[in-house]
Amino acid sequence: MASLAEENYLKAIYKLHEKKGAMVNTSALAETLQINAASVTDFIKKMAAKKLISYEKSRGVMLTERGRHIALNIIRKHRLWEVWLVNNLGFKWDEVHEIAEQLEHVVSDELIESLDKHLGYPKADPHGDLIPDAKGRFAKTSSKPLLDCEKGNRVKFTGVAEHSNSFLQYLTKSNIKLGDELLVEAIEEFDKSFQVKINGKERKLLSKDVVKNLLVVLL
Amino acid sequence: MASLAEENYLKAIYKLHEKKGAMVNTSALAETLQINAASVTDFIKKMAAKKLISYEKSRGVMLTERGRHIALNIIRKHRLWEVWLVNNLGFKWDEVHEIAEQLEHVVSDELIESLDKHLGYPKADPHGDLIPDAKGRFAKTSSKPLLDCEKGNRVKFTGVAEHSNSFLQYLTKSNIKLGDELLVEAIEEFDKSFQVKINGKERKLLSKDVVKNLLVVLL
DNA sequence: ATACATAATTAGGCTTACCTAATTATAATT
DNA sequence: AATTATAATTAGGTAAGCCTAATTATGTAT
Helix, strand or coil: CCCHHHHHHHHHHHHHHHHHCCCECHHHHHHHHCCCHHHHHHHHHHHHHCCCEEEECCCEEEECHHHHHHHHHHHHHHHHHHHHHHHCCCCCCCCCHHHHHHHCCCCCHHHHHHHHHHCCCCCECCCCCECCCCCCCCCCCCCEEHHHCCCCCEEEEEEECCCCHHHHHHHHHCCCCCCCEEEEEEECCCCCCEEEEECCCEEEEECHHHHCCEEEEEC | CCCHHHHHHHHHHHHHHHHHCCCECHHHHHHHHCCCHHHHHHHHHHHHHCCCEEEECCCEEEECHHHHHHHHHHHHHHHHHHHHHHHCCCCCCCCCHHHHHHHCCCCCHHHHHHHHHHCCCCCECCCCCECCCCCCCCCCCCCEEHHHCCCCCEEEEEEECCCCHHHHHHHHHCCCCCCCEEEEEEECCCCCCEEEEECCCEEEEECHHHHCCEEEEEC
């Protein structure tokens, strides 16, 4: 139904909406899709005509129910493929994004449901991002940035809020993995750096830029 | 490098050449790709300009070394994905073609090599078609149509020469699977139908249309 | 050798998804 | 309120891949 370009626009709109809330404007879309703003204006008018999004001229766009449904399906596929690449093919969590960007556009409901089953119906991808079910519903979670925790909290590291290769590779290098238990031993008021103990063993100092991108749940 | 359309043209040219030998003509390509002959003429001129094929006006086309290499890579990917779909995801051999037609265009050498390894470096796909290696080389095989065998021959069923769903489903229904041992008990001169014993148990009558599409190796 | 059928090509057009340059809205600043 | 900066839109254009209709090659049969 939706073309490759439409799928990419829908996904970008979904993610920008998720991050910034409210309407998504032309320049933000142009930036994330690496497409000229004039082309974006053009394209969103056509998408609005197809009822994939609602468009208020010079104001921005929002997903319709239909658009949201398609976006969530792409995200579902992307994350399932990432799980497969990491768990079954041995890729690292910083190596799977580009490949999943291609695989997410393969069209076959039977394939995706078989893959989901094959993987054991995972709830999250290798970065801890939740995987919506076939109807677009997410499991509930109470994760929050480590930055919002207090001294003495014991938490589990469940996801990242930043997906850049440099951040993922920093964590790998620092031997901090999804599922690790973190104990907040001290918080430096001045720069919001955190001293944490990892899995009751190693002690590490994490900068504010790091702790704001570590998502955790209280234990 | 090669676009989706180019990849499909290259694959079609490879397969038509394999089947008919010599040059591939415009109308055959148009027929298999389900594209108008005028469009094909247009497109092959552009592909020739890119040295993917050599083109003799009004005569037909042939793959260049580069074009052949790309075609074999697509075929390699297609067949590896088919193995995965059948062996790991539980699809039937008549259900995988359309999905593999999409997956074959995903671009990532690391992915394909990892997949190959994950699958245990299979030599053939679920229909018995040989899988070329990364350099485009096939394992040698001495398979031939069952039709060319003689009374008394004991053979192993290793592949099909016809990939239509109706033929694949006929075999499934008849409980004839890749790897089965067939004993030629009798050949009816009049209509070339074969009486065979399967795995030393069940006895079956197979029409000429069936035996010419069963590929076997002598035991 | 000529006529006919079939195959291939040329010419002109269309849609999708992009572009640049010019213009118009909107928001921010004085 | 007027100016300025930024964002968005409009207008006109391009390349890739397709189309139909008309024309030209090629091969076959008389």
